[in-house]
Amino acid sequence: MHDKIPLSESRINIDLNTSFSSIDTGMVEKFEKSLEEYYGHKKSILALSSGTSAIHLALILCGVEEGDEVLCQSLTYVATINPVIYQKGSPVFIDSEKDTWNMCPIQLELAIQDRILKGKKPKAIIFVHLYGMPAKIDEIVCIARKYNIMLIEDAAEALGAEYKGKKCGSFGDFAILSFNNNKIVTTLGGGALICNTKAEKEKAFFYATQAKEKESHYEHKEIGYNYRMNAAGALIGISQLKKIKEYLQKRRAINDFYKDYFKEFSGVCFFKETSLYVTSNHWLSCFYFDNRVVDVDKYELMEFFKKNKIEVRFLWKPMHLQPVFKDFPYYGGKIAESLFLNGLCLPSGSNLIKNDLKRISESIKKFL
Secondary structure: OOOOOOOOOOOOOOOOOHHHHHHOHHHHOOOOOOOHOOOOOOEEEEEEOOOOHHHHHHHHHHOOOOEEEEEEEEEHHHHHHHHHHHHHHEEEEEEEEOOOOOOOOHHHHHHHHHHHHOOOOEEEEEEEEEHOOOOHHHHHHHHHHHHOEEEEEEEOOOOOOEEEEEOOOOOEEEEEEEOOOOOEEEEEEEEEEEOOHHHHHHHHHHHHEOOOOOOOOOOOOOOOOOOEEOOHHHHHHHHOOOOOOHHHHHEEEEEEHHHHHHHHHOOOOOOOOOOOOOOOOOOOOOEOOOOOOOOOHHHHHHHHHHHEOOOOOEOOOHHOOOOHOOOEEEHHHHHHHHHHHHHEEEEOOOOOOHHHHHHHHHHHHHHH
């Protein structure tokens, strides 16, 4: 009987029995320094309990308060949006564009202009690098600056991806990373907030550690949170980050395999870079069916994979289609919706071996 092939799994190269004895109180700070070194010492980075907590702190630092509108990419995971609600803000959803599947700059600017006409200038923009594919950053940054709107870069899925030679996470007023169990680099649950200044990092640290004032007693003038990363996770993160080049090479090799394999199937469109200045980390390898060319029941294919113990997933269901967000504005057409209806994510974990890829490809061929 075959073992199950998971969707995305990071390699943990650390001896948990011996290494945890070396944990000290400064381990989290050491991990932060490792991340700052990875970003060329141009950023101040705070290690946190999750990517969601990092987005929440970014919104607080951007001044998002009750009633403020935040422009959000619709095709994303719900964790991108929930912190807006934590702040009692209102998300305004933006459709994707076809090249990168990310926030459409055209629809973004139309939304800003329309919200301003309605007397509701947005307070911030959250854009995502979906599945590790960099968004159209130049256009989005230009629009944010044009209208003087704070920009939050959700690079939760994009550690190691690059745009014009710069690492994703380098472009926003704030950026966030995730080190969840399924990410290329993991701390077995964790995240980070990327700041442009030390002062911003210090303010974020204040909120992440229960907003304790600098007094000899416990003094609190603002609401704080328990968002700091733990030392054990930081220890794992230090070990993982040292091997990021190896992990990226593995993910890209898996993607190259799929990309080459899908060439023989008409109507099967593989998610890939469409520009020479974009480098995806290929966190997940994805494809969609062009239903004008091929008629495939995606649910039957999912069930077929399940019987063969191969884990595949639908693409994210767009947020504007989620019942919980049904009353919030949406700008765009049907691109995000079409991707959801016709797309799938394939197993892409760093632990995949040749036999796994062979089994996956043979299953796809047998079904199609």
